Amino acid sequence: MGQIVFYEGNGGSQNIVHTIDDSPGQDFHLRQNDEARSVKLLNVRQGCFIEVFDHPEGQRSDDFCVIEVRRSSSEYTVNTFERSYDDEYVIVSYANNNGLDGKVSRVRVN
Ligand SMILES: [Ca+2]
Ligand SMILES: [Ca+2]
Numbered sequence: 338m339g340q341i342v343f344y345e346g347n348g349g350s351q352n353i354v355h356t357i358d359d360s361p362g363q364d365f366h367l368r369q370n371d372e373a374r375s376v377k378l379l380n381v382r383q384g385c386f387i388e389v390f391d392h393p394e395g396q397r398s399d400d401f402c403v404i405e406v407r408r409s410s411s412e413y414t415v416n417t418f419e420r421s422y423d424d425e426y427v428i429v430s431y432a433n434n435n436g437l438d439g440k441v442s443r444v445r446v447n
Pocket of ligand 2: 391399400434435436437440
């Protein structure tokens with residue numbers, strides 16, 4: 338099973354904020370609110386969707402970012418939640434409404 342590890346700093350730096358597995362159907366508040374700035378994906382399955390929200394209840398009226406895993410990797414770092422891009426491993430889509438790094442409150446995994 339893959340692991341999803343949220344970090345306090347950009348680029349997977351500083352302290353770990355919260356670690357979860359990659360099973361679908363998760364919808365929760367991060368252990369430390371408004372801290373995470375990046376995430377490492379460790380063997381996360383292809384097709385996994387990770388949504389991170391500024392809004393505490395996960396509404397899309399505030400910033401959110403959707404990470405879709407295109408190809409599993411032993412370790413892949415999404416350096417910031419504030420940039421839309423894609424490569425061979427992920428498709429990242431960011432909806433901007435004044436910033437998300439260091440403001441993540443809720444996460445959904447499917
Ligand atoms: Ca927030
Ligand atoms: Ca915001």
